[in-house]
Amino acid sequence: MQRLFLLLVFTTIFSSCISNKRITYLQNLPGNEPIGLDEFIPFAEVEYEYILQPFDIVDIDFASSDEELTQAFEFQGSRMMRQGGGGGGVSDMFYFTGYSIDKEGFVELPKLGRIEIGGMSEKEAQKKVQNAINVYFKEDVFVKLRIGGIRFTALGEFNNSGTQVILKNRATIFDALSVAGESNILAKRNQLFIIRQYDGGSKIHQINLHDRSLLASPFYFIQPNDILYLEPMNIRQFGNAENLSSSLGLIISIGSSLILLSALLTRNL
Template sequence: MIRRLFFVGLIALASSCISNKRITYLQNLSDSTTYNLDEFIPFAKVDYKYILQPFDIVQIDFASSDPLLVEGFAFQRGQQQGMAIGGGGGAGSDPLYMNGYSIDEEGMVEIPRIGKVKIAGMNEEEAKNLVQEKINAFFKDDVYVRLRMAGIRYTTLGEFNSVGVQIIYKNRATIFDALANSGETSILGKKNRMFLIRQYGEGVKIHQINLNDRALLASPFYFIQPNDILYLEPMKIRQFGAADNLTASLALFGGILASVLLIVNLVTGGI
């Protein structure tokens, strides 16, 4: 009887353990028959120039050797000063939501003294050139325009240590940049089954990503895009507790099992 309970306990504990294969990124790195650690892995042959979409936020700066020419854009300079105190990440602070130029549902941004300019459907460089063209019509090449994405906004859901809207203040970021920026995944997340929801023009697509597979480095999803949603499913072991208290849960289970075995041993020994 005692042996039976002991083996049942061992099986329960073993089934509750998490294999390294389920939590290690970019596996088979040491498999020399498949991969070489020094192997050059080219990026997937896709266009990484992000196409601006409605509801994106862009930052537009104006500069001139004559300060009087940019007085009409003075509020923009004030915004830049305000940005210095703004944070980035999932804490809910997004200074550029108020300070940047939001693209409306028709793909337009409204610029002081210029009016509405349609930039949705263009990449950063094309949009910058269009705004520069509009500015030149007024100022005859005396005002320089800089336009860029106001950071990459994406959302994390599920087994992340920080869930919510995240911001990376770069114009290009990898999936691992996104993971690090959101506090990494919890130990209970299915790293071989992460879902990426991405916007494409008039709709969205759901893609499945395997963070355990080194092939991700050459995947078209290696780089994240603005408005991506990352969802990570929990493992079934979640029923034993969250990642923070999983060890405590297993210790409690082990203690209960030891107590039961001791009581059974005392009872059977006393008979």
């Protein structure tokens, strides 16, 4: 009985060991060109430039030497909410102060009406809104347009899963991992799935967080509305990273009790 218990304990412990190769980011993996420290790594051949999509939120701000002109293009209280960080501790302030692109690719602006900016880059959309306001006003009114933060969803083995917002117009996959609480130690970091929206549908991509070549991948930068999903390792069935040691302690405790009970029964016999 004791030998059986010891065998069970050692089998559980060894099966619970996780190699550093399974949890370390940005390794030089076999089959790829080795990448050394301080080596310059260019981005993917296709230059990153996000194209605005339906249901994105854009922040459009107007500036002029005549403040009365810009007030005509602002919703009441929007500037105050920006300056106050969203009001009431709301982290996604652009949800309340920004402009949502509808399913047809239009935004509706005060005085200017509906303007189609879906399918354009930030720069193209800014220029189109600028042209529209130049027709409306002869005075100089400057338009600033940018993505109202990058919204993505983290599912699976993250320490802080759910919908997250990064207040940037460009963010890397590691920015997203940091915001989502990094990946759990029991996650399959070599199998991070990205569900990405495209014109008319979605695609599922898989990336390897262990691989340094990720830095030159088109998926190094996340995009608004990305969904990140990390699968758990098989060892996850014993518990998560926080209670795995507790699970092993429970197994040992139960085994010790069984050995003690067996010894008592044997002595009584």
